[in-house]
Amino acid sequence: MTLHYQAAVLNEARSSLRVETVAAAPLAPSDVLVGVRAAGLCHTDLEVIDGSLGYPMPIVLGHEAAGVIEDVGSAVQRLKKGDHVILSWNPHCGHCYYCDRGLPILCEDYLAKGPQAVQFDGTCKARHASGEELKHLMFLGAFGEYCIVPEQQAIAVTRDIPFDRASLIGCGVMTGVGAALNVARIGRADTVMVIGCGAVGLAAVQGARLAGAAKIIAVDIDADKLALAQRMGATQGVNAKKEEIAAIARRETSGRGADVVIEAAGSAAAFRTSIEAVRPGGELVWLGKIDINTDVTFRWGALMQEKRIRRSSYGEARPARDFPMLAQAYLDGRLMLDELITQRIRLDAINQGFSALRDGKAIRSVITFG
Numbered sequence: 001m002t003l004h005y006q007a008a009v010l011n012e013a014r015s016s017l018r019v020e021t022v023a024a025a026p027l028a029p030s031d032v033l034v035g036v037r038a039a040g041l042c043h044t045d046l047e048v049i050d051g052s053l054g055y056p057m058p059i060v061l062g063h064e065a066a067g068v069i070e071d072v073g074s075a076v077q078r079l080k081k082g083d084h085v086i087l088s089w090n091p092h093c094g095h096c097y098y099c100d101r102g103l104p105i106l107c108e109d110y111l112a113k114g115p116q117a118v119q120f121d122g123t124c125k126a127r128h129a130s131g132e133e134l135k136h137l138m139f140l141g142a143f144g145e146y147c148i149v150p151e152q153q154a155i156a157v158t159r160d161i162p163f164d165r166a167s168l169i170g171c172g173v174m175t176g177v178g179a180a181l182n183v184a185r186i187g188r189a190d191t192v193m194v195i196g197c198g199a200v201g202l203a204a205v206q207g208a209r210l211a212g213a214a215k216i217i218a219v220d221i222d223a224d225k226l227a228l229a230q231r232m233g234a235t236q237g238v239n240a241k242k243e244e245i246a247a248i249a250r251r252e253t254s255g256r257g258a259d260v261v262i263e264a265a266g267s268a269a270a271f272r273t274s275i276e277a278v279r280p281g282g283e284l285v286w287l288g289k290i291d292i293n294t295d296v297t298f299r300w301g302a303l304m305q306e307k308r309i310r311r312s313s314y315g316e317a318r319p320a321r322d323f324p325m326l327a328q329a330y331l332d333g334r335l336m337l338d339e340l341i342t343q344r345i346r347l348d349a350i351n352q353g354f355s356a357l358r359d360g361k362a363i364r365s366v367i368t369f370g
């Protein structure tokens with residue numbers, strides 16, 4: 001019998017999402033049916049809505065989610081009905097050139113199929129009532145009551161973490177904490193600067209704290225976000241509207257510059273500031289993004305002196321290793337997630353949720369189901 005459920009569908013860019021009844025595809029042997037319980041609204045979803053990121057339509061967005069396994073395909077081995085899971089948006093084949101070199105984020109199959117907005121086996125897992133196929137953003141499409149994904153994308157975690165907090169681990173938190181714990185090599189005496197205190201930047205501040213950094217300088221233009229960064233582990237907050245950021249980095253490090261700078265603001269100015277603020281031989285991790293066709297200029301001298309620049313899209317996530325670890329860190333009180341949720345909304349309020357994100361009013365709005 002076909003499963004019907006409610007999902008928010010984007011039929012064309014620069015239009016509102018519409019909550020519609022859709023039909024699920026039959027479960028393939030290696031797929032699981034996830035009952036989505038919480039899904040966060042991320043900037044990448046917003047870029048698709050606003051048309052700066054082109055995807056085929058109609059599409060179901062949503063790629064930061066947690067839920068419950070409702071059914072499993074005949075070949076599924078690791079998961080069972082009732083398991084609580086956080087979803088990963090980086091399925092990978094495990095045997096291509098890049099997977100062999102420890103870079104699942106560059107998996108050839110993942111990169112080839114991502115822009116087609118199909119699931120990892122090349123098919124779509126939901127249809128409109130009209131019979132038209134629905135695409136899925138980032139191999140998930142979690143803005144609906146259900147979501148069908150291959151087993152590898154659903155990571156079982158402890159039942160003790162609430163779904164709304166767990167959902168954040170699937171994208172923003174993983175990216176920020178991972179930048180500090182997996183990508184940068186933060187030493188105990190290090191000074192780390194985090195530029196941009198949205199969900200990803202606040203997670204990076206916490207990652208720097210977990211890595212044992214001595215000083216953590218949080219940078220933003222919003223006083224409330226700076227105050228939150230300080231509650232989360234920043235040793236100081238700096239308002240980029242009022243202060244010269246690179247000068248602060250030097251002042252705090254006997255003139256050298258920060259050992260590690262994590263950029264999570266996503267502006268040309270932030271990219272430029274980040275390279276000016278890092279010390280010679282220091283590490284820079286760029287997480288933010290701007291339109292891919294935009295040129296960014298740098299002062300050449302700032303790029304010299306053995307500085308190491310890394311771009312990371314998912315904080316070198318290893319979801320099966322990292323999601324349970326992050327869930328436990330939350331339960332132990334070492335990772336603050338409650339404060340990242342500005343509002344909880346129902347699926348039919350999704351367009352207001354995106355307006356709040358567009359206006360910079362929300363760190364995270366989370367849709368809750370059930």
Ligand code: CXF
Binds near residue numbers: 042044171289313314
């Ligand atoms: C993005 C980062 C840039 C590549 C696509 C995914 N992360 C989360 O939304």
Ligand code: ZN
Binds near residue numbers: 042
């Ligand atoms: Zn995201």
